[in-house]
Amino acid sequence: MSAFPVSRRAALLGLGAAAALPMLSRPALAAGRVVVGTWGGDYARLLTKNIEEPILKPKGWEVVQDQASDAPRRAKVLAERRLPRGTVDIQGFSAANIYEIGEAGAAEEIDYSKLTNAANIIPSMRYKYGIGHIYxxxxxxxxxxxxxxxxxxxxxxxxxxxxxxxxxxxxxxxxxxxxxxxxxxxxxxxxxxxxxxxxxxxxxxxxxxxxxxxxxxxxxxxxxxxxxxxxxxxxxxxxxxxxxxxxxxxxxxxYVTGFLIQKNAPNKAGAYAYMDAMLEKSAQDAFAIDMGFNPTVTNATVEAALHDRIGFSETExxxxxxxxxxxxxxxxxxxxxxxxxxxxx
The missing domain is CATH 3.40.190.10 (Periplasmic binding protein-like II)
Structure with a gap:
């Protein structure tokens, strides 16, 4: 969905241009900008590889990563909680830190009705103030x-x-x-x-x-x-x-790593879009292969040989x-x- 209203005249002009140049690919409409707080290193790289580039970018989302270890990012979230607008939309933290930040009043209570993939989330990964990404x-x-x-x-x-x-x-x-x-x-x-x-x-x-x-x-x-x-x-x-x-x-x-939405996030719609993307089957399958962590959705497909290495038996x-x-x-x-x-x- 465009971030700005489009007039009827502009829309018609756009259709005319498309008809005149049928062989040209059409760029995705700009959905908006979402700022993601995350650790650096492999995790940040794999967020780009498995979530941002294949899922969000084609939908027109511009993703900006705010990379730092969890302690300074946690301090930043808490320091910004009294501001009308924070500087980050969605933050990656451990489940323990998600709980702590939520109880401090700095995280949005998750509205699961805004997530198309909500039904696939493993129940234990549904938190009041966040969602488990991998475990x-x-x-x-x-x-x-x-x-x-x-x-x-x-x-x-x-x-x-x-x-x-x-x-x-x-x-x-x-x-x-x-x-x-x-x-x-x-x-x-x-x-x-x-x-x-x-x-x-x-x-x-x-x-x-x-x-x-x-x-x-x-x-x-x-x-x-x-x-x-x-x-x-x-x-x-x-x-x-x-x-x-x-x-x-x-x-x-x-050990659960997940995401929360800052209570004063500038773009909460973008934050929910990011959460939904991280729950996509393709992204969850890829993280299991690339990082060795278990998926947090029920529709993920982990090959038996890989599951034997990264997962746990029924008894375990x-x-x-x-x-x-x-x-x-x-x-x-x-x-x-x-x-x-x-x-x-």
Missing amino acids: SGKVVMYNPKLVEAPVSFRDAIDPKHGSKIGFIDIQYQTVMVAAALAAGGGVADIEKGKPLLLEAKKAGARLYPTNEAFAQAMKTEEIALGMMWKARGVQWQNAGIPLQMVAPSEGIPM QKRLVDLDYAYLARENAAMKEWWDKVFKA
């Missing part, structure tokens, strides 16, 4: 040459492995959740897991600042096991890093555990303080 689960990864196959989070942080254990600093929340599950607690009962983490650290477990640094340590065999999202593990396997993965017996915490699916986002939002400051001042000390 994976936290698993135990290990080098079979260096350690016996673990079966649980408890095995992954057993002090007997000493300096062969690796933790990722930026994943402090889910590491603490995994340790809680290992100790018999739950996703909203992290205190039980703290002693296990301290025992592993005392035994020589190593801490890496980023996912990439952890991957490099696995590649060089500096470490032999740790915890990571299965999708990222598949990417690392594709890159030749020697690792295998196990769905932990205690439960598989889910019963162990998938969604995080308690209200708990994490409430306790995050205390969790970070313990992690920095006690665990990392």
Whole structure:
């Protein structure tokens, strides 16, 4: 739909021009401009490849990416919430951050009637303030040459492995959740897991600042096991890093990346168009192939061989555990303080 009204005379002139030049292709009508907040790197590139170029651009949408890590973008959204108009229409965040921003009054409550693909969304991926785009689960990864196959989070942080254990600093929340599950607690009962983490650290477990640094340590065999999202593990396997993965017996915490619409978005229609495009079967199928994450729509088609690598069996699916986002939002400051001042000390 054009962003400006078209007069009858202009329309007739346009039809006449088209008739005079029947062999020329007709450019798509300008639908508008939509600004997307996203991480950079592969994710941003694949948004362009699988959503923006093939689906939105032919419909006349001009997409502009506002790339940054989640922390500065989250701060920006919250800082702009009192403005009449924000600077971004739609933002990509984890489900935990979507909950936090929504509860802070900075995200639009999703009107699912505005999405033609709404009926295909997996129920657990329908949030009040956002929609899941892709998901994976936290698993135990290990080098079979260096350690016996673990079966649980408890095995992954057993002090007997000493300096062969690796933790990722930026994943402090889910590491603490995994340790809680290992100790018999739950996703909203992290205190039980703290002693296990301290025992592993005392035994020589190593801490890496980023996912990439952890991957490099696995590649060089500096470490032999740790915890990571299965999708990222598949990417690392594709890159030749020697690792295998196990769905932990205690439960598989889910990691969901999705999108929210800023409450003061300049172009909410564009934001809904972007959401609808990300839910298209073609886009969801492509992300499964390109990133190793599972689709969040029921009509996606993932080949059996790929599903075996990126997905979870029927038995494992019963162990998938969604995080308690209200708990994490409430306790995050205390969790970070313990992690920095006690665990990392």
